[in-house]
Amino acid sequence: MSRLVVVSNRIAPPDDKKASAGGLAVGVLGALKAAGGLWFGWSGEVGNEDQPLKTVSKGNITWASFNLSEQDYEHYYSQFSNAVLWPAFHYRLDLVNFQREAWEGYQRVNALLADKLLPLVEKDDVLWIHDYHLLPFASELRKRNIHNQIGFFLHIPFPTPEIFNALPPNAELLEALCDYDLLGFQTENDRLAFLDSVAAQTRLTTRENKSHTAWGKHFRTEVYPIGIEPDEIARQATGPLPPKLAQLKSELKNVKNIFSVERLDYSKGLPERFMAYETLLEKFPEHHGKIRYTQIAPTSRGEVQAYQDIRHQLENLAGRINGQYGQLGWTPLYYLNQHFDRKLLMKVFRYSDVGLVTPLRDGMNLVAKEYVAAQDPENPGVLVLSQFAGAANELTSALIVNPYDRDDVAAALHRALNMPLAERISRHAEMMDVIRDNDINHWQERFIRDLKQIAPRSEESQLQHKVATFQKLA
Known part of the structure; x- marks a missing residue:
């Protein structure tokens, strides 16, 4: 049985009762208990970024956390995630403060986290990535030859193209998002806004079962309204x-x-x-x-x-x-x-x-x-x-x-x-x-079930290669 690897900006370790009270923690822990696996994310501490990952295990779940340097915290978290993406995704372009250094820092940290996670990923793992801090994370993993099933869930709204495409790195972010196998949204309006934003940038092909192709990449979209207990x-x-x-x-x-x-x-x-x-x-x-x-x-x-x-x-x-x-x-x-x-x-x-x-x-x-x-x-x-x-x-x-x-x-x-x-x-x-x-357990069970039904990209690539070879010989 494949493990589940959850990646989020912050984790809720078993000894942190305050953090574990939130809705995300309840859903993630439910999914992890069912499959066993790893929860990977920032410790919430700034400084000593060269320290090895801190790991804690309880039952069939392991928590792995890392620190951020002051510069990475400032660029990735404060300036880009919370001063660019957060206001834009909540339709407040007037509050967006885009700085090129922050965008580069956001990319750098996503690449750094991919490097830190890489040794922990096993061949049959299923990866579930959460929220706006990690939009390009699957793209970084694909660059490192991770072909596992990778799903993404956006907890906040996705803005319409008029808003999203005003962000200077909009095309880079959209193309990176297409490296996920399954993209989950809170509402149908959010899902359609994402697809409309992609269609405004490149050719988007949509097939049955909400499957799409853009930039030569295949992915699915679906709506998964998060619940409570x-x-x-x-x-x-x-x-x-x-x-x-x-x-x-x-x-x-x-x-x-x-x-x-x-x-x-x-x-x-x-x-x-x-x-x-x-x-x-x-x-x-x-x-x-x-x-x-x-x-x-x-x-x-x-x-x-x-x-x-x-x-x-x-x-x-x-x-x-x-x-x-x-x-x-x-x-x-x-x-x-x-x-x-x-x-x-x-x-x-x-x-x-x-x-x-x-x-x-x-x-x-x-x-x-x-x-x-x-x-x-x-x-x-x-x-x-x-x-x-x-x-x-x-x-x-x-x-x-x-x-x-x-x-x-x-x-x-x-x-x-x-x-x-x-x-x-x-x-x-x-x-x-x-x-x-539609409680919290239904939410996570449905997302994980749908993600597991998608063929890993390595298998998909092999199948496409066989079809192409057959067509040439025919």
Whole structure:
């Protein structure tokens, strides 16, 4: 039985409980436990890049991690992955800061990682590569005569050609992506955007079963919306509350709670969300003193100016809203710029009347699915969800909104706050059916199954050679 080799920018080693809580880690570990294998990626540490790989084994899984030099971290991670690819893939070309040195560093690190992985790859291994940090990784492996099946999954959106092809190295990135055997996307729109971008650069041939040829390379594309572990989320959400949360719930028993949580990022639509809540207070004054909106948004990439700007903007908006609408004994908006334990958040989800998830652009947004899974099915809250989150394609029973339209979001919040119990139960049940059918294990099992069905490139090349030889002799 072939091993599975997973490569991602960061790994979640078995001794890192915080890292192992995320959706990617759950799916990857499920796939690795089934097949046995290796998880390879950056340790998260900067410096001492010449140190040998750090390996840890537990059961049939080995974790192998490496350090990055300060220069490689800066060029590959900070400047290109997060200051070029991230904003562009989230439709923010205005925030792209392309520097040739960063692009060269991105290529250099992908080549370096291929060199580090090369001695660990066995002939029958199946390789699964994750996310935008590693777009050219298969190309580097092919240069090193790795003919194994190599799949790639993009966790974030793929932009339309008008956006993607504005990036200076767009053609190089697209051609490198075609060295993967299977390219997986969160939504059909993302898959089509990738193919449209390729077709804008070169001749693209598409056959049945979503198989394609471009630049003389054969590959498949498919949609694999990532899921969660609904039963585990429900388990975390139920049970006794910590004392402080129990006290808070008692204090707010006559107040309906609107709750949001995500990391501080310009793709999440937080200023637009604050202003939509302000519109709710303005247009529906009957809610004054009876609701509270809590936004948790811990800082991420705090050294980046765009992230500093959005933090200051949110602080100003929160102050203005509370100053204008607050009353003695009632603060309408709580903005918390700090990290909270994941298990605690699941309990908060369960006791929130409205989950507000309105990113301007998101590959999937697992918070939306977690909010639904955390609810009491006999008295569930209501999910208000952006049409630009990948999750909106599945959770169609949420109240779907345009996050750029503050009146639309405010009206949805008003409707959610007044929704009858029967409608809340019906909508929640429909969403839970989808979440259970396409959970995290289904996601990884389906991807790995499809990847294994593709003939390794060495066999494919031999077959093509035999066909060509036969045609010449005929």
